[in-house]
Amino acid sequence: MSKMTTREVIQGELGLEKVSSRRSLLRIRFWSKIIKMKKNRLVYKVYKKRREEFIKGEKKDKKNWCYWTFTILKELSLEHIWESEKLPLGKNFNKLVNKLVKRKEEDEWLANVAKKSKLRVYRKLKSRLVLEDYVIELDREKRRQLTMLRGGTNKLRIETGRWRGESEEERVCNVCLCQDVENEKHFILACPMYVIERANMFHRIREEISELEYVENMEEEWQLNLLIGIGWRKNNKEIREIVLDYIKKAYEIRRRYIK
Numbered sequence: 061m062s063k064m065t066t067r068e069v070i071q072g073e074l075g076l077e078k079v080s081s082r083r084s085l086l087r088i089r090f091w092s093k094i095i096k097m098k099k100n101r102l103v104y105k106v107y108k109k110r111r112e113e114f115i116k117g118e119k120k121d122k123k124n125w126c127y128w129t130f131t132i133l134k135e136l137s138l139e140h141i142w143e144s145e146k147l148p149l150g151k152n153f154n155k156l157v158n159k160l161v162k163r164k165e166e167d168e169w170l171a172n173v174a175k176k177s178k179l180r181v182y183r184k185l186k187s188r189l190v191l192e193d194y195v196i197e198l199d200r201e202k203r204r205q206l207t208m209l210r211g212g213t214n215k216l217r218i219e220t221g222r223w224r225g226e227s228e229e230e231r232v233c234n235v236c237l238c239q240d241v242e243n244e245k246h247f248i249l250a251c252p253m254y255v256i257e258r259a260n261m262f263h264r265i266r267e268e269i270s271e272l273e274y275v276e277n278m279e280e281e282w283q284l285n286l287l288i289g290i291g292w293r294k295n296n297k298e299i300r301e302i303v304l305d306y307i308k309k310a311y312e313i314r315r316r317y318i319k
């Protein structure tokens with residue numbers, strides 16, 4: 061991926077968990093082992109002593125091992141389990157923690173995605189923190205092309221204009237010289253300079269997938285998601301290849317007008 065690619069896009073496309081999340085999981089797993097230990101085990105005794113001190117210090121001592129276990133469980137609304145030291149779900153406790161940590165991470169990631177203006181397309185295309193198939197399937201260059209369009213870090217004026225400090229309305233398309241902002245949607249679905257390539261793209265999609273016979277009549281948001289987002293059922297691979305072909309040809313035309 062390009063060096064300029066936003067952190068949220070890298071994390072999102074790869075479906076990456078943060079190291080801190082993995083550490084949290086390991087810690088809770090370890091803690092659940094300790095509290096199930098025989099009471100004469102040294103580790104158990106040491107834990108009990110530290111726990112006592114932690115409670116005495118009103119649960120504020122960050123140097124106490126208990127602090128982070130307690131804090132993590134509290135953040136997951138599982139504080140009561142720390143207090144009672146009873147794992148009501150037995151073996152499934154780790155699974156539950158796993159799920160809650162994942163959900164929390166996804167929420168934080170979504171909140172960050174919502175904050176960045178250049179992720180305007182990305183937030184419409186992606187809502188789950190899971191690995192994207194194309195990252196594995198495509199070669200490096202094609203992968204880069206797709207990530208750039210999805211993630212907003214690209215050569216289109218909506219992005220380059222931002223670097224130059226232009227207001228959003230000023231970032232109009234210099235290829236077709238219309239008054240539309242040159243953003244991802246304009247590039248893929250609207251710019252008249254690529255009308256033949258676009259018609260060809262839709263034609264190939266219709267040929268390939270009979271269910272998409274009326275693809276050109278669909279709403280733009282939906283088309284965008286079909287082309288560079290969630291795709292279409294089992295035909296994602298085919299659509300991707302067709303779209304990448306369009307992107308390549310459209311960029312070739314664009315280069316003739318914009319240096």
Ligand SMILES: [Zn+2]
Nearest residue numbers: 233235236251
């Ligand atoms: Zn245009």
